[in-house]
Each structure stands twice: as structure tokens, then as C-alpha cells.
Amino acid sequence: MALAAHATSAVAGAPRGSLGVSPDGRRLQHADGTTFFYLGDTAWELFHRLNREEAARYLEDRARKGFNVIQAVALAEIDGLAVPNAYGDLPLHDQDPARPNEAYFAHVDFIVERAAALGLYVGFLPTWGKYWKTGDTNLVFHPDNARVYGRFLGRRYREHPLVWILGGDQNVVTPEERAIIDAMAAGLREGDGGAHLITFHSRGPGQSSRQLQDAPWLDFHMSQTSHAARDHDTGLYAEHDYGLAPARPTLDGEPRYECIPVGFYWREHGRIDRFDDDDVRHAAWSSVMAGACGHTYGNNNIWQMWQPDRAPAIQANIPWHEALDHPGARQMGLMRRFFEANDFGKLVPDHAVIVDGPARGLAKIRALRATDGSRLVVYSPRGEPFTLDQSVVKVAYFRITWFDPRYGVSHEFRISPRAWDNHAFQTFTPPTSGRGQDWILVIEDAKRTTDAKTPFGI
Template sequence: MEIQATPWLKVSENQRFLVKEDGTPFFWLGDTAWELFHRLDRENAELYLKTRADQRFTVIQAVALAEFEGLTVPNAYGRKPLLQNGSGQYDPTLPDVSTEGYDYWDHVDYIVDKAASLGLYIALLPTWGDKFNLAWGKGPVIFNVENAKIYGRWLGERYKDRPNIIWVLGGDRPLTTALHFAVIRGMAEGLKEGDSGRHLITFHPMGGYSSSYHVHDESWLDFNMIQSGHGDLNKDNYNLIGMDYYKTPLKPTLDGEPCYEDHPIGFKPERGYFDAADVRKTAYWAVFAGALGHTYGHHCIWSFNQERSPYFIMQWKDAAQRPGANQMQFVRALMESRPFLERVPDQNLIAENYEGANHLQATRGKNYAFIYTPDGLNIKVNMGKISGETVRAYWYDPRTGGFQFIGTYENKGILTFVPPTSGRENDWVLVLDDESMNYPVPGKQY
């Protein structure tokens, strides 16, 4: 059965964004739900998906062979994804698709289809990286070149008629040997053989890296993904995005795993936790640097945590309504309120920038511009970078999606704009529009 609630996706003609099959823009607003298939039953999976759909997310990132002992610990219905072969090893060529009962893959199907009915895409990792590179984690390593291709072909065939699938290879592990590269290439080839190349493919790298570091030139890679990660406050993900943006051949990119809300900073609870201000900052920095969209994450959502501890500080149902999760929709609303596919990063709009936590990031189209200030510091703008003799100026509030009209200005010289408030938790976006375009207020569909 072909699910029709979500159209097929492709790369835009300018190689910078993703678009729907009719050419209209698609904004990736993702959430990391790595253990979704493995840990949630149907009722809770539906609750989670409906919550994220209501919050205007568009992509859910989940793993078939999950990190938390996804081969050996069964799902909510007592089923495992793979059978064991004659040597007692879990075998990717032997998916457990029993004709009796509700098997593991029936559950994956249910969640994928429920997501489609809600307008959500599943960025589906065939496996977490510890199953081919046990750099850390529990594994076990089960993949070689041959079985990776067979498994990829089987997955591709199973989901070939579901438009709401985006394949994500990798899984938070580096490619450090020739075998690792060959396994990933084999899996990609299998996926393409199985689904006839109908779905896009990307690669989820380890923290601090982009897929472009390992596989940018691979023909199967449709767009890049970075993981700016959880190691430091104020991680300059805009530089990682910028490096991808100017690589050739041109391929779109995004931050697919930035700092998670309520994640211990540097993986150490004693250092405190990333908060809503941190996750907003990474979102606007990345998107304004040229990303095709952005992924949010919460530390207790990806794991679907049930027990409080210093490392996982709340239950997942409470985490689903955290401030950062509810505020991500305002990134999407702003980007969709102006012409999308012409947008470029342009730091030349900024006459005077700041370092570190106060870094300003700018993007523009032909007749509009956005400049993000993380802490509400003044913005000095080189005018004349967009069309129009006069511009309308607004402040857009990333915390509420609201706006304040500033005034109308001549589009020349250097102008200084002073945000309504300043300090941590007081981030703002300066919006400049060519007055003659008569755009709606920021955050409203044009």
C-alpha cells in the first residue's frame, strides 16, 4: 500500500535544499527519537508522534537496530529484529518476519505509517553504528560487506512504496577502516537496489564531524548531515555548516544532532545541562549559515527514558513539552514566511560581529534579510544588500514567534538596531524586507 499523506522528496535544483515532488520547499524540522521502534508500544508511539506533529515537526529520526541493546533486548511486544544463524549470531540476512503474531518489523511498519498519516517523515537508520564499528557501545558487530548489502536490499524493498522514508546511514560512529567504508557503501547499494533509488540517503556522523568528512563524494549521498554534538557550550556549528556549504559537488546540509535540551554539558551532569536558549541558538546559527533545516533533540526523548537520574533527569513524556521543543516551530514559521529556495548565507550584512556566545549569523534572499543575535546585543547592518529603496524592519521573537515592528528605513549606509531586551534567554532575529514587496509579518505564510 502506498501512503499518500507525505509526498516524495528530492534535492532542489540549486542543490541547497530539499523540495517536495512538485518543487515546493520542504523544511526539515527534525527530532531525534533513536529508540522509538525499540522502546515504545503503539499507544505511546502514537502519543509521541502526535505531540511532535502538533509542534510542527516534519521529520523523526529513528533507528531500526537500536543502540540500547537493540539486537538482544526485545521491543515492547517481546520481539527482536533479527534471528540468530547457525553460529548463534544475530544475522542481518535473517530479519524476524514471522507469519505468527505482531513481529518487530510489523511494529516498525505501524510507526512509519502512523507518522505518514500525521504528515511526518521518518529519517530511518538501518542500524546504529556500533553494529559495524564497536568504537564504543555494546554492539555486537554483525555487519560485513555482503550481509550489509543484503540487509539494505531487504529494507529498500520493504519500504519502497512509502514516500515518508529518508535513509540515514552511519549512526554516530566514524569510518576508520576500509571495511567500514565498504559496509556503508554496500548497505547504500542494497537500499538503492531495493527501492529503485526512490528515497534520499544521508549519513549520520560522530560528534564534531560532518558526513562530508568521510563520504561527500559518494554518489549515493544526496545531502550532508553534521553532528555538532554535546561536548561544549556555544559550539560553532555555523562553521561546520559553512564548510559543507562551499564543498563541491554542491550538496545540501544540516545539523542532524546538535546539543540536546537537558543533556549534561560535555556528558558531565556536574557541569549542568543545555537549555532552551542553547538549542535555539544552534538552530538559528545553523539555518542562517545555509542549512536545509535543523534537528532538535532532547536527552530523555531519544532514549525514551522512564527513570530519573543525574544523567537522564526526567521521564520522556515530561520532556516532550520542554520549552525548546515547543519553540522549534518558530524557526520553521520564520523560514517559510519568505521565499525559501533563493536564500543564501551572507555575513557581509553584518558591519560588526561578536565572538563566541554572542556571534551574529545572517542570511538573506533577494529582497529580505534575517540576522540572529543570541543575547540581544546591538546589530550594525550594512544596508543595500537586498533590493528596495526602503526597508521595513521587525524584531522576531524566537521564544514566542511574535514580532515587533521597528520602522521604515532608507536602504543605504550602516544602521544600528537595538533589540527590545538583552541578556541570556533574550535572543532576537532582525528582519529586513524590501518595502515594495509587501510581505506579511515575519512568521506568517506569504
């Protein structure tokens, strides 16, 4: 029986100030200590290609669907220095990062402020990576102007709700590149006084932790699990970062995008094979269940804000404003609401509770356990059965439900009428199985109430 459909129409209130890292180094949090589940959308060309009316339409849609971070780039990837924005303005005078164009950044201001009014943080990339990558013909940065540019951005957006994301789809390989990135980070810190977190978006498949674990300015890790294959286990990245010291939060900042061609090129029977909502949902849940502090969604048509009068990148084929309603985006909002309703800040990976079930590949079972013993959350990506050690759940009366991540509906499986004294192993079989038939088992206290403390009416 369906117990509750997860609403997707609510728009969050204004962001509650700057974000920080939880004391245990595992989660992001608000200034008041409440956990922040990072749910990003990839909008790389937002500042560069959309006018204000279009940008407002995009942001309003993403707020309605439950996103709370929008990842966008000031110096954009697609002709970002040579082709002006919707109002005819280039970002830099003479392509000099030390001479930003006020008119261009006034448009960026509008978007950042509109996002804030809708309860959205901006995952702000100062530049795409090719502009700082040594040996690239697009190179315009060196340590001196990188610091000046970072200071300019830090001062300008000091009071705005955002997260700095350095990198822009490139890896730090040479000492010269590291000097540029370090200088840009230093400029941001000088400009905003340390008001905002900083992370790094690497080239995929890649991880900030592989190249910048020693960077003192890096507040949380970001991976790019990329777009190569359906059978790629995105949870492995979070598991790697979760085991590092010092502990830092981690998340997937660029997983396989909805509608992007699988492996960028593969064709089957003359048809382009594209990732669908099952692929992006599996990438998201696998990563968060492995210990990530949130997730970023992407759509191949939306990141580039494609429309028919523009040359498509990576075979984009649907206007961005139509792609807004693709099912994967709505399902990401359901995931955020699920975790916020299940005390995400208390959940830690605990795969030892899984005593039997698929241990690798697309069907790999993962589990999160509440640190106070109040809840166990288990993900079965293909609806395969699994066996649990139930003794980790420390409640007197228990409720067991199956959550459907496709539609946001919980199905009651069992409610105990008496104190639970069975702490032995138990096998669970999801309602359906196969590709796209992923299910989440929740074992929790039956006395937990659904009240104002439970977000989004779950």
C-alpha cells in the first residue's frame, strides 16, 4: 500500500547563510549546525547563454524540483572569452582576468541574487579549466592574475550564498598549474574573508582527493565519475574519500548525465544510446549510500543550455527548457527529500550489516546506519534480495517500509505490534527486480511521527 507520495512543488526559503563542514568532517551544514544535503544541478553555461528571463525560468524550475545548488561557470567552456553573453558583454577586457567587465558581471549578479531569493546556493566556478591549463591554447591565467581575479570575485560575492568550485574539468598536473590554482584560492579567501567553502571539479573520471589532498584551502572533496559506462560504480569514489585523513565531506560533482550518449559515442543498431533516468538515479543513490554528502545531477541538454539555433555539444538534441522536465531531475528531488526525512546527518555507511547479497557490480547492496541505532537504510539497485544483521537497529517497536525512488512512494511492509526481540539475521526481497527496479529498505522506530520536523511532507 502506498503510504505517502513525496511532494515536489515546494520551493525552499532563503539560504541560511554560509555553509560549513560538520565537526566529524563527513557532512556539510548550516551555521546553526543542521545538516545540508547538497543537491546540485549542472548549468555550466547559465551565466553565458541565458538572458534574465530565461535564467529566472530555469532557477524557478530547479527550486520547485528540490535542487538547492546550481553549478555554473563565470568564464564559460563554450567560447566563453570570445562570444558575448545574451546582452553582448564579454567577461574580460582584452581577455585579461585582472580586468573583469563590470557589465558582464552585473548579469552574473542578477542570477546569483535571483538564485538566493529562491533558496538556492550557487556552486560558482570562477573559470573553466582550459583557461588555466598550461599548454592549452586558451591559457590566460598565471599566478598573479589568478589571485587578482579570485580576490575580485571573493569581494563581489562575499555576502551571497554560494560555494566556490575551482578546477573546471581539468586536473592539476604540473607545479605551474598548482601555483595558479593555489593563487586563485588565496585570492578568493582574501576577497570573501573565508566566508565560503571551496572545492575542486576535476577532469573525469577523477577526484580532487587524488591531486589536492594536501591543499589547505580544500574544504570538501568532489569527484567526476563521468559518462563512460552504465556499469560504472560511482560509489567507489565516495568510499575512497571516506577512508582518507583528514576527513572531508565528498560528493560526485559530475556523474553520468541524463541524455548524454553512453561513452560519448557508442551506437547500437544505428541509434545513439543515451543514459536515462535509471542510469542517473543509480549513480546518485550508489554514491550517497557510500558516504557522499550529497550529489549533483546533470542533463546533456541543460548544462549547455542548448536550443536549435546553437551548435550542439556531445549530440544534444532537446531544447533545454523542454529537458527541464526529464524524469531524472524530479527523482533527484525525491532523493533529497527522502534523506532529509530520514535524519541524513546521523547516517553513516555500515556495509558490515549486509551478511549476504550482491557485493559488486550494478546490483551491489549498500547500507547506511543511524549512529544512534534508530534507523537502517539499505539500497538494492536491481531489486536483488539481501540478508541483514538486524541487531544494529536499537528500537523497541519497528516499522519496515520499501521506498520507491522512481515515484517517491513508500510501501508499508511490516509494523511490529510489540517490542522487537528478534535480533537475528533476516532476508529481504524487494517488490520487483531487474534494471531500473531499485528499492530502498527502511527499518526504523515505529513511533517516529510525521510532523513539522519531517521535511516536504514525507
